[in-house]
Amino acid sequence: MPTLKPGSGQYLHIEFVRDVRRQPDRRRANHKFPRPKPPTPEDLHQHAQDVSQGITEAVQQISQVRQGCGIEPSKLFVLEFNSVNLDLREIFEQRFKAWVVSEYKDKVGNQERYRFLVQFPTETSRQHLREEIRLYRTEANNIEVLPLKKRQEFCDALQAVRSVSRDERIGVRLREEGFPDVESFYVDVDLWHPGDPSDARQVLNDIRSMCAKYGGALTEEVRTSSLLLIKVYGSRQLAEVLLELDWVARVDLPPKLSQAYSQIFGEITLPDPVPIPLDDDPLVCVVDSGVISGHPLLANWVIEERDFDTGENTTTDLNGHGTSVAGLVVHGDITKCIESHQWQPRVRICSAKVLCHNRISKEVDIPANRRAELIIEDAIRYFVHERQCSIFNLSIASRDEVYRRGGQFQWAEKLDELARELDIVIVQATGNRPDPPIPEAVYTREEAQKAIRENLLNDENQRICNPSTAALVLTVGAIARSDALGHHQQNTGPRLKDAFAGVPANAPAPFTRTGPGLVYGVTNFAVKPEIVAYGGNWAIQTMAGGSPRWNRSFIFLGEPTLQRESNGRFITARNGTSFACPHVAHAAAIAAVSLKATLGQKPSANLIRALVGSATIAPPCPPDWLDDEKETLRLVGYGMCSVDDLTWSKKNQVRLIAMDEVELDKLHIYRVAVPQVFLFTKGKRGITVALAYDPPVQSSRKEYLANTMWIEALHGLTTEEVEIYRAKNAVQDVDLLPPGKEIKLRPPKTDVQWSTLQVRRIKWSRKPKLIIPDGETEPVIHFVVGCQQRFSTGFDDKQRYGLVVLFWHESEEIELYQALRNRVTLKAARVRVGA
Template sequence: MAKHSHLPLKRLEGELTRRKPPGFGGNPQRNRGEHGPKLAQEVEAVLEEFKAAPSIEGVDPSLILRIEVAGFVDEGEWAKMGLVVLSEDQNKTLLLFATDKELQQFRKRLASYQGPIPAGQIGPAYAGLIEAIESVGIAKAEDRIGSSLSSLGIEKPSDFKKETDYLLDIELFHPGEHEQANIFVYRLENALKAHGGTIHNTYLGKNLLLCRVEASGEALLAALDLPEVAIVEAPPKPDLSFDDIEDASVEDTPAGAPPAPDAVVIAIIDSGINSGHPLLAYTMKSSFIAMNGWVDADEQGHGTSVASVAAYGDVSGRLQEANFDAPFLMSSARVVDEKGEFPTDVTVPDLMEKAIRHLHEDSGCRIFNISLGDPNLIYDGGKAGSWAGTLDELASELDVLIIVSTGNQKGLAGLGEDILKHYPGYLLEPSSRLLDPSTAANVLTVGSLAHTNGIVEEDADYVGVLPVCEADEPSPFTRSGPGIRGMIKPDLVDYGGTSVWDGPTMKLVGGGTKKSAGIWTFHHKPVDRLFCARSGTSFAAPIVAHKAAILLEQFPDAPANFLRAMLALSARVPAAAESILCALSPRAPLDVCGNGVANIDEAIASDDNRVAFFTNDEIGLDRFAVYEVPIPKLFQTTKGSREISVALAFDPPVRRTRADYLGVTMGWRLIRGASEQDVFDKFRVWEKAEGDPPPFPKRNECKTFPGSQIREKGTLQRGSFTAKTDMSTYGDRYFLAVWCRRRWAPKEVKTQRFSVAVELRHSADIELYQAITVPVPLKVTL
């Protein structure tokens, strides 16, 4: 079938402004005579407790309030009282840093609320603010225990053993100003020092203040009492596995042609790459070593295997063709030691930022693969991890595509042979949720499918060698969503191998032990062997990196949002995976497979009967834009299945201390059977402060899957509308309305960049592309 260039998506003239939300909203009814005095007493109790707190080395403690709210309070209203929002959780509990340690403006408003009703007003002064507040207090030590500490047997402060030394990450509230942040660190440092503790490393990011500390339980108990401490977590640990198959070397495999000097560069952030491998040596662009004293080599083997898949895609196919011409350059960032551990004296966010910035600035890397995750930090539906938050900020700031594996499940061996009856149900259990940092919103998160059932002919001789799953079904070790805010995660899946139940040994085995269960990769010790088999989400992610590089090669100036949107637009969940997961729940395919497997051929070009439109655009916050989608008669009336798919990608500011992680949200609606004027008029009259975009009659709004309520929770939103009957009553122009809403984004953020793509696909062999691009000649009557 002929290949054609994608077409531009036309934006119609006109921009629509949405009314901004008020300062307050949704407050419960209050008894002023009871509520005002109650809050006033709580504020006075807070001030008494604060004044009793000791100074540390002459530096007074910070006053950080813990305020529970029942309604909406705009951030600007807190600022008027000298209160800076540090954190907000899903239960509407805020932590606020007081620049005024007497809380004069706050107390003044409380007094006015309790005083006479001002002339000309219906209610008391500041009722919107005061009645939105449930309670005022100060955070306690138990509020600062992170979920990852459970891996150390710590659920509450008293679980720390005073004489035991711990290596932990302590996150401090980020006050917004570096000078104040340094004061926070100074107080922590001296609190620890008084008990023999120390700070090894401090990471001060845009919104993250994190310290790697080594201290006794006694010192940590003192730190937990500091108001500046947000949360204490166990340091991330890489989820690397290094099992290997027996000799799988291939003799005399010829090296191929090297990449062009200006080829796309893929960065691998991992255990390093063995640049001495004969099939990788000519692809290497640069390397970054995170710590002094580490060698520029892959001592574990994980990074070399990941790099081989990113460089060549299907290594097995290349081997069969004896073709190792390299299309892309590779850069390496070694971030783990010879034992596969992160360094103890550097925080992981600091490590990641240095590696990504260096490879981006030094080598022009725009695609980064991170096949690492923290097995101690399984997402529990709360806030994003610090690692994920750092990746999201870097992806947006640098306009780079970061690809992260979901992480693997380590406890499957405990199921024994019961895995055969519990698969795939256990994939939806809380223990199977995503690992940090795969919850990141602005990255591509990748899960794994099985490329085969892992069984070969010789297994027939052994009773009890059984597949856990079949080809195109989820790999037994993959992890599932949803992600932050309930967003669809993973974004994509690809083929990372499988696992097999080996009855004779009573073990669950993957590609590292049984090569038929794994996908082919490069071995890091080429003198011993060139190739090895691997199983894991770690090896599905670099396949997506390889596809992204092909797409970037075709569109060299494309933003990262375009790469995400086009890969998602081309993706499909295999029928086998869809069938086995739908039996569990309608949403299960989304939570395990996301948008599916990207088809790179469809991502880079249109076909005769499949046409894609796209635009890379920018929109003002709290505004709307409308795009025209041409629907030719041939598409409307030809018998067969018709599909219209839309993919939107944007990279908003994020803040992990907020209940709403995204500072900006976006969404879209596909409208049919309406005029351009109808669409604009409908949006112009929308005046609701919150809620969904304006509803259209059911006949006019294309019903898509997934629906808007699920889709719009994330930053990569793909949905499809399917029709099997004549569509001619709806006209030859559909409209795509895209909206953008400010949540808490800073005032300096005026616009949001995004990419949106639309695909028309028909099951019949029709000349759809020609019908759209070639004007219909007018009939001339003589």
């Protein structure tokens, strides 16, 4: 029998289904923007000449570099095009048979500006472009590639053509640190994907030959739908040549990963014996620096360890980072374990060792000879196939690659592709900022802590980093559990003098990274991080009258967890989002087993994410820290997750769950009749809806997500009326409903529509005013789930999603569970055939 099963007063969640009648189409928006003003004949000639000259100069520059590299100069040219008020992607790809490898859009006033990087596969495709510009300049009526009107629009919109500069290809670490002072070193090189697999092979072969010509080697390769990612070992001369090559998107030094410090925490009474897990207990793969599987608080719960060629030739954790992460995955809240003297492990782990111990810095690093994307992909695929892992903890981030608008990171895109393809939940840390500024011109502790809050919101250097911008992962930030600097009254334990905590307890940690996440267009943002958990705190300390500095390792500010044995001690306290992340991985593993008990089958990653999201609550921060809704989304996302709340439904806290797929540009409608006991029992009550989905992604597209989804709650309407009104909607933020028919969930759907996990809520202090529809005897809420295709991928015509609707009431005496079960359309019972 499984150890995870409902206890007294606990129930399986309720699986409900949508209304299966005709689902209305959701009509597409017809956005129109003013076209560029046609130029005068004189201006037209000059404009065409400038564009043509730009192409000529760019081609000459690229050819010169190609010849020096020994690469055929006529194939696969990458040029940059800029246009105004006209999206040229379709023209490039359908008319000129070119491939848009990257695009970006912004808006100035009423004018939209586009930037395209276009790869032309052949000399012929480039000549077609030149010919169209010549015909435009002479105002000829010939139809070669483009019809006359289309040619005029296309050429009018073109503003500039050029090759990408060397400076634009330099990665963050390489720009800040320069080339290593050694003869040969590793660099990460990102190549533009040519779109066709055979062309990709040719590009890799040409790069391989070029590396050999300069005494180097291409040592690894990994692919996403938009990029070819390689690891190169060689000299500075080789790196300089790569920086000049038009196929190259970026050259950078390998990621440097942050590492928190550890200290001995104290003695504990170890369990004897350690419990033995069952085969159906929750399972997480910890992708980190390995574990100490013989640790007395991990023994029996590490079911497999594997070293993915880190160079250390052992699965054992030589650093301690992975062991500290693993302890929180296995036990959850270790603080509660210490306080209660009860050690009850709940989650089994697999250990995927991808990080190695840096003996000089004492940090953990991706091995220099491995691409981060590839070594992590190898680890994930192995444990999916061999152990059927569906939850992965990645307390790994590249602190130097901070997101400052623009396109998606390649590492993040690879995680998104893996999450969707393998149907897994990846729990990813936001990363830490190692050097946030010390507040100045403040005169009280409160002023200093508020200044740190403002820095978390306003400092671009505090934004989330690679790969925590990934759209389909659960990104986790850190909040502080403690702001205590020691025992000031009793002489028991250490005390930090001349210092104060960087932030108050339960507030976002000074080092955590904050949102927003990926930017779509100009004003649309993803919610990142989606979730926060306890991950430690720092202190500001003044030493001997000197300047204040950060104290990053005071033990009573850290997050309690396990450590490698030191002087007979096994517990420590550590700081970093690395140690917030496993709290959420632990919760996701519990959610997966709980959902399987309800469904009778393995739940989707979408439904697991939705269930975790439905159990979030705002951290109990001090006043003024989370007053503003938009700032709250950036600081803590949807809040911190309660494992106790998500595991089972209760009689006053009921979760309705659904796992489905919707056709693109259509709606699903779920009907819930609201019971009288929910309406008339005194006390606070509310509804939370959580929607998660996994669209295809493509970093070469400005919108990145191929599809977006949304959810809303309507009342006072029949199902037929819901279909009619919502089918009329042209865009989701234009409300054509009769007044007062939409329940005002917060945050508004426009603030979360670009997030693949959306959590929205409403809370009432007294009986809600829900309208009874015609023909009904009690109020009915329709939960409408919509899907909009943003661009075609040529594959799926449906979008998978998971939905969780939580009804809660503060009265523990209310009998809400059975009342709701009787008022929704239940999933048909599964019948086993045979013995």
